[in-house]
Amino acid sequence: MVDMSTALSTLELPNPVLTASGCAAAGEELNQFFDVSEIGAVVTKSIMTRARSGRPTPRMAETPSGMLNSIGLQGPGIDSFLANELPWLKAHGARAVVSIAGSHTDEYVTLAKRLYHHPVAMLEVNISCPNVENRGQVFACDPLAAARVISAVRRAANPNVPIFAKLSPDVTDIAQVARAVIEAGADGISLINTLLGLVIDLDTLRPALGGVTGGLSGPAIRPVAVRCVWQVHQALPSVPLLGMGGIKTGRDALEFILAGASAVSVGTVIFHDPSAPMRIARELEAELAARGFQSVREAIGFAHRTSSEQAEFFAARIATTQPDVDMEATV
16 A cells, blocks of 8 residues: 655645646646546636636647647636635645636735635645737746736735746746755645747648647646656755646556656646546556655655665665564574
8 A cells, every 4th residue: 555645735635636727727628537526626717807718729739749829718718716616625624726817916905805715725826827919927937927917916816825926947947046946935736837939730720729839738738747747856956846737557657756746737648548547546556566665745855866866765664664583493
């Protein structure tokens, strides 16, 4: 048996597998495939203050080992979310990680205040969505802008609710941005959002997406995501990280944990395998057990240890688990 419990700051989770924002709305569609209360948490689609129609169609395009989406933060707004989705999550015993997004700092503050007294397990502050008309809204591309948003949200939000900043890989030094948001008051970091990409339709000879660019997700981005988790954990080893990006199996999830993630979010795979979060949790447990880990927490950041440190860890494990030998009896 492997202890699958983990924590994201003060949020204790029964297992380290969450949904990824934008891939399962607020979890209601998934509940027909598994009990959403059994996974670590449900991360909601990013909420904004007002209803938003999103970007023009077409909005999705397949790519090798991935997909581009150009949804553009479409959603019903905070009023509808508080009236419908959040009560549903509470009624079904799910831990609700609410993703919030805004076009300016004041919008993030308004959302944090609206959620202050509601049953929210954690806030994921989406400052990195590439699917916006104005790339200047991607606060995570600038450490100062990112810090300004996180600082404002931290002051406005319930102090008992952890805040995680969701960062973009489309930067030169992601560890620099990570350090800025932690110093501004974030309790942890979500890594990573989609990468900005573009596909040309060879029939129309024009961009395939109505919004021209879109966010690349799926297995194609997993090595980039693991690299980002590795770099941020190396720079800030005590900061809890929520890793995501192309996770399809328990082996994929284990890569993120070994690189330094305390938990993972599963996204694109849900579109063709809605039961993936529970399957990945079971596979991850088997992968941990096969390598001699007794808990998820033991494996967090384990790849950063030297070969000799890893050997010492497992040698100590063997020494403590082997039964005592009665030498007189053997003689």
